[in-house]
Amino acid sequence: VRFVADPVALFKDVTLIICAVPTQYIRAALERLKPHVPPAVPIVSIAKGIEISTLKRPSQIITELLGSRFIAALSGPSIAGELARGLPATMVVATEGGNGEFAKWMQELFTTSFLRIYRNDDLLGVEFAGALKNVIAVAAGILDGMRAGNNVKAALLARGLVEITRLGVAMGAKPETFAGLAGLGDLVTTCFSPEGRNRSFGQRVGQGEKPQVVLASMVGVVEGVPTCESVVRLARALRIEMPIAESLHGVLFEGLNPRSQLADLMARESKAEMQERNAGG
Amino acid sequence: VRFVADPVALFKDVTLIICAVPTQYIRAALERLKPHVPPAVPIVSIAKGIEISTLKRPSQIITELLGSRFIAALSGPSIAGELARGLPATMVVATEGGNGEFAKWMQELFTTSFLRIYRNDDLLGVEFAGALKNVIAVAAGILDGMRAGNNVKAALLARGLVEITRLGVAMGAKPETFAGLAGLGDLVTTCFSPEGRNRSFGQRVGQGEKPQVVLASMVGVVEGVPTCESVVRLARALRIEMPIAESLHGVLFEGLNPRSQLADLMARESKAEMQERNAGG
Numbered sequence: 001v002r003f004v005a006d007p008v009a010l011f012k013d014v015t016l017i018i019c020a021v022p023t024q025y026i027r028a029a030l031e032r033l034k035p036h037v038p039p040a041v042p043i044v045s046i047a048k049g050i051e052i053s054t055l056k057r058p059s060q061i062i063t064e065l066l067g068s069r070f071i072a073a074l075s076g077p078s079i080a081g082e083l084a085r086g087l088p089a090t091m092v093v094a095t096e097g098g099n100g101e102f103a104k105w106m107q108e109l110f111t112t113s114f115l116r117i118y119r120n121d122d123l124l125g126v127e128f129a130g131a132l133k134n135v136i137a138v139a140a141g142i143l144d145g146m147r148a149g150n151n152v153k154a155a156l157l158a159r160g161l162v163e164i165t166r167l168g169v170a171m172g173a174k175p176e177t178f179a180g181l182a183g184l185g186d187l188v189t190t191c192f193s194p195e196g197r198n199r200s201f202g203q204r205v206g207q208g209e210k211p212q213v214v215l216a217s218m219v220g221v222v223e224g225v226p227t228c229e230s231v232v233r234l235a236r237a238l239r240i241e242m243p244i245a246e247s248l249h250g251v252l253f254e255g256l257n258p259r260s261q262l263a264d265l266m267a268r269e270s271k272a273e274m275q276e277r278n279a280g281g
Numbered sequence: 282v283r284f285v286a287d288p289v290a291l292f293k294d295v296t297l298i299i300c301a302v303p304t305q306y307i308r309a310a311l312e313r314l315k316p317h318v319p320p321a322v323p324i325v326s327i328a329k330g331i332e333i334s335t336l337k338r339p340s341q342i343i344t345e346l347l348g349s350r351f352i353a354a355l356s357g358p359s360i361a362g363e364l365a366r367g368l369p370a371t372m373v374v375a376t377e378g379g380n381g382e383f384a385k386w387m388q389e390l391f392t393t394s395f396l397r398i399y400r401n402d403d404l405l406g407v408e409f410a411g412a413l414k415n416v417i418a419v420a421a422g423i424l425d426g427m428r429a430g431n432n433v434k435a436a437l438l439a440r441g442l443v444e445i446t447r448l449g450v451a452m453g454a455k456p457e458t459f460a461g462l463a464g465l466g467d468l469v470t471t472c473f474s475p476e477g478r479n480r481s482f483g484q485r486v487g488q489g490e491k492p493q494v495v496l497a498s499m500v501g502v503v504e505g506v507p508t509c510e511s512v513v514r515l516a517r518a519l520r521i522e523m524p525i526a527e528s529l530h531g532v533l534f535e536g537l538n539p540r541s542q543l544a545d546l547m548a549r550e551s552k553a554e555m556q557e558r559n560a561g562g
Contacts, residue, residue, distance in 0.1 A: 077435035
């Protein structure tokens with residue numbers, strides 16, 4: 001990896017562009033770089049979020065600003081520190097359906113002896129899954145901070161996956177994508193790895209710190225926070241039941257107490273498991 | 282809880298029986314107790330396994346020995362130590378479809394201020410999910426013992442859930458059951474909680490100890506080990522692809538090395554994520 005300050009030199013002779021800008025900054029970054037980005041060069045996005053102002057996915061922002069071209073999203077359980085140490089991992093490369101040859105090229109390009117790449121033609125679903133799991137990860141971190149235990153954290157993951165799948169499917173995603181590496185797989189690492197930013201942020205909130213104070217003290221972006229805002233706006237507009245995201249919204253943006261929010265979630269009317277899962281979706 | 286050595290005193294005036302005997306010992310225990318068990322009293326089973334000799338589920342063994350009566354299975358993410366400390370948790374009470382009033386009674390009976398109970402009418406699915414997740418938990422423990430990292434462990438959970446769902450559905454389970462608390466939820470706690478027996482057993486195997494030596498040194502039952510044997514027999518008979526269970530079988534019963542088994546899993550031909558998921562199921 002070379003760092004280059006000059007945008008002309010940056011894009012000289014490139015055959016593939018990897019866009020690693022956090023979601024809320026992609027628009028500004030690309031507006032600046034746009035005059036220098038060569039046409040037709042494929043772009044791989046690794047951002048996991050939804051733009052607050054427009055509710056767009058990273059690949060949509062890229063296409064809007066740079067024009068139609070091959071775009072892939074690389075996602076899945078991939079803590080950077082583990083990859084850097086050559087520990088085994090799996091990821092998903094997602095493209096729009098019908099771009100099979102491009103997908104196979106991406107798959108070969110990123111495959112190594114320790115990294116197994118799966119293809120997925122549900123680009124929308126992979127991007128939504130990657131964004132939405134950060135919301136659940138913040139909530140999981142809050143449970144960690146409250147020392148609430150692994151029983152309820154496992155329930156949060158299972159029920160959280162149900163509600164983010166519900167939203168994703170309403171937006172056009174395939175449910176299998178959420179059950180796969182980019183959904184469940186990434187959710188698991190993000191909720192259990194100590195180094196995850198979203199989980200760590202949540203943990204401090206669960207220990208009693210104010211969300212805005214924690215955010216101000218952290219370097220870089222906690223994608224789950226703006227994504228929670230986007231998600232709750234989407235869910236309310238589409239009338240989709242997302243009790244965990246709503247509870248988290250209360251903690252992050254409405255000054256509500258994590259303990260009372262958890263108690264409210266636990267006290268919801270007892271239901272059949274399937275009934276509740278299917279409600280609203 | 283009172284401990285009683287006299288079977289007549291044990292069953293005097295009971296209105297509900299909770300059967301907490303490990304799966305492989307239910308038959309022997311009930312054969313001994315059978316003359317004393319009152320007819321028509323409902324039974325709740327909390328065992329998570331499949332009987333090796335018959336491939337039967339706990340509720341099937343109970344019905345075979347004690348005759349037809351209301352039977353429920355109580356399952357889900359429920360580490361005992363956390364429940365004992367009053368930490369919040371969720372569980373599923375499963376009954377055969379059509380036993381709605383019995384299910385509601387069970388739900389009310391087990392609900393407390395810190396334990397939320399969901400009803401599920403897929404008794405077969407809940408019992409299979411509870412048994413099969415122990416197989417994945419042993420494999421997760423092996424990865425822990427090898428210090429393979431959370432990226433690959435998350436992939437194991439996601440791919441493992443896919444393959445145990447495939448077998449469960451072939452046996453007549455609802456796929457939603459595996460995506461719910463008794464499937465995914467229980468899988469998550471079992472794979473991540475340090476105190477889990479199946480995970481701890483796997484961890485020692487991953488550190489290089491021989492499976493039979495570890496088993497001999499442990500007090501009590503590691504349900505995932507006999508279940509792995511049952512599962513692989515079932516999968517082979519039904520021609521269902523279960524690469525993780527097969528790999529684990531190699532380590533537990535065929536003397537194969539965990540590192541080479543993991544390398545083989547990682548080197549399997551690259552595929553599209555959905556293609557592979559749908560194969561055989």
